[in-house]
Structure formats: structure tokens, C-alpha cells
Amino acid sequence: MTARRRILVTGGSGGIGHFVLQELRDRYEAIVFDQREPAGPASRFIAGDILNLPAFTDACRGMDALIHLAAIPNPFSDPPERIFPVNVTGTFHALEAALRGGIPRVILAGSDSATGLAIKKVPLVPAYLPVDEEHPKTPSEVYGLTKLLVEQIGKTYARGYGLEVVILCPVFVVLPGKEGQIAERAAERISRNLWAYVEPPDVAQAFRLALELPAVSYEAFLIGASDTLSPVPSLKLIEEAFGRLPPIRRPEWFEHNPNASLYDISKAMRVLGYRPTSSWRKFSRREIP
Numbered sequence: 001m002t003a004r005r006r007i008l009v010t011g012g013s014g015g016i017g018h019f020v021l022q023e024l025r026d027r028y029e030a031i032v033f034d035q036r037e038p039a040g041p042a043s044r045f046i047a048g049d050i051l052n053l054p055a056f057t058d059a060c061r062g063m064d065a066l067i068h069l070a071a072i073p074n075p076f077s078d079p080p081e082r083i084f085p086v087n088v089t090g091t092f093h094a095l096e097a098a099l100r101g102g103i104p105r106v107i108l109a110g111s112d113s114a115t116g117l118a119i120k121k122v123p124l125v126p127a128y129l130p131v132d133e134e135h136p137k138t139p140s141e142v143y144g145l146t147k148l149l150v151e152q153i154g155k156t157y158a159r160g161y162g163l164e165v166v167i168l169c170p171v172f173v174v175l176p177g178k179e180g181q182i183a184e185r186a187a188e189r190i191s192r193n194l195w196a197y198v199e200p201p202d203v204a205q206a207f208r209l210a211l212e213l214p215a216v217s218y219e220a221f222l223i224g225a226s227d228t229l230s231p232v233p234s235l236k237l238i239e240e241a242f243g244r245l246p247p248i249r250r251p252e253w254f255e256h257n258p259n260a261s262l263y264d265i266s267k268a269m270r271v272l273g274y275r276p277t278s279s280w281r282k283f284s285r286r287e288i289p
């Protein structure tokens, strides 16, 4: 029997990490590197801080891949002077520790927030629809900025140092306890994130698929549900919010499903084999009276 691949998962004790550990359980040996103990099924736990490069590098030795989830996942819970170093220096350390520790592949957590279309201070009309990985990225707050820099750091290490870097950019993840936000967000006339959502098992599926992707240099993927979290047709939502429609680059995306996500997840489906199963309807039955 061949040994199972060893995957270091930073942030494995967090919301998404919990589901990633469950997804990896039967196929990989998952070793968590986090400041707090994981509740999910890990083979081993290493208590550590991603801002400590020597400790992070030691944890990387002997691993086959690194999934880097440790971060501050929003602009609300912490001040910018904490978000910036944890997310940016933390990502620089992830790539540098992988390189020094001999890990060939790093999978990073980006976010739709890098576009500036989510968690925005300035309401932006998308340049075109559906929004794909190449859409202009113009964040207007610090969390989105850190996620844009995560992409730049990943690209640099792929280009210049030969690391294989995959960056997965989930939209709003409906973690346990957040189900009530579905109805709240569906009612927004100008959505905080283009009415996008994804359930955590789909995000976990994408992280596993990124481990299984054949040789890669740098690839980014948007990860979301196949629809929006609103029953209103997607292009109508945009027209009502902004008074006009931006250019529609892939009309067939909305012809096929009028409620299709305003984010284009077809690259993840085509290249990774991602098959989203998320559906807001089961939450609305439970949460909306």
C-alpha cells in the first residue's frame, strides 16, 4: 500500500478548515498548523503562528502540499493593522516556508473580495458579466486589498521560484450559523456581493480537487454555487440595482439558467472538475417563515 500524501493545512481549525479536513479524511494525511486546536479530523496538530517563519518552515518539512487557509476572513472583526500582516505577510510566509521546506504545491485562499465588487465601500458595476477570474480587480477596503495581494504573491512564487500555486477564490461561504444571512442578502437591492454564495462542502471539494490537479504553474479559480441566492433572475437583479446592464460576455450562461451565478465558475468546472451542489432553497425552507 502506498503512503497517503501528507497535506499541511494552515487555518485547519477554522470554519472552512473544518470542512476541508472532513473532505481529506479518507484520502490524505492532514496535519493542521493553527493557533488553536481543530475540531475536525486531523492526523496531527501543530500549534503555531504563520507569522513565525522558522516554525512555519519546520512544519512544512516532509509535506507533499500546503493548503493555506489561516487568515483574518473579513474586514469587520479585526483592525486593518492586524488584517494586513496576517493575510499578506502570512501568505508570503506560506510561499517562502513551502519553498524552504521542500513543498512543491501551495493552494491559497483568495476571495471574490479582491474584485472590489464584494464588501465594497464604493458601489461598482461589474465591467462585464458573468464576472470571471480575469475581471478587473479594484478593491476599496483593506481585506479585499490583502486578497488581491495574495494573488500577486502566489503568481510571483510560481513565476520566479517554480512553485505550483493554485488559488481558490470562494464567494460568501454559508458556514454553520450564517444560514440566516441568505434571506437577508436576498432582500438587498444593491447586493454586498452580487448575491453570491457557496456551501462549505463545495469549497472543501474544490480544495481537494486542487490537490489532485495535474502539473500546474499558477491557476486561479472562482468557487461558488451555480446560482445566486435570490429567486429573481440574475440580470434583472443587476438592472434593478444599477439601472443598466454591463456587457454580457457569455449570454449562454444566463440563457441556460436565468438564475445563474453572476460569477463565472465554469473554469473550475472545466479544469478542476468542480461540481457544485450548493442550494439556498433548503435554508430558506428552514429559516424564512
Ligand SMILES: NC(=O)c1ccc[n+]([C@@H]2O[C@H](COP(=O)([O-])OP(=O)(O)OC[C@H]3O[C@@H](n4cnc5c(N)ncnc54)[C@H](O)[C@@H]3O)[C@@H](O)[C@H]2O)c1
Pocket (backbone or CB within 6 Å): 010, 011, 012, 013, 014, 015, 016, 017, 033, 034, 035, 036, 048, 049, 050, 051, 068, 069, 070, 071, 072, 073, 074, 086, 090, 109, 110, 111, 112, 169, 170, 171, 172, 173, 174, 175
Ligand atoms: N468564510 C468566507 O466566507 C470566505 C470567503 C472567501 C474566502 N475566505 C478565505 O478562506 C480562508 C479561511 O476562512 P474561514 O472563514 O475558515 O476563517 P476562520 O476565521 O474561520 O479560520 C481561520 C483560521 O486561521 C487561524 N489563524 C488566524 N491567524 C493565524 C495565525 N497568525 N497563525 C496561525 N493560524 C491563524 C485561526 O485560528 C482560524 O482557525 C481565509 O483565507 C478567508 O479569507 C473565506
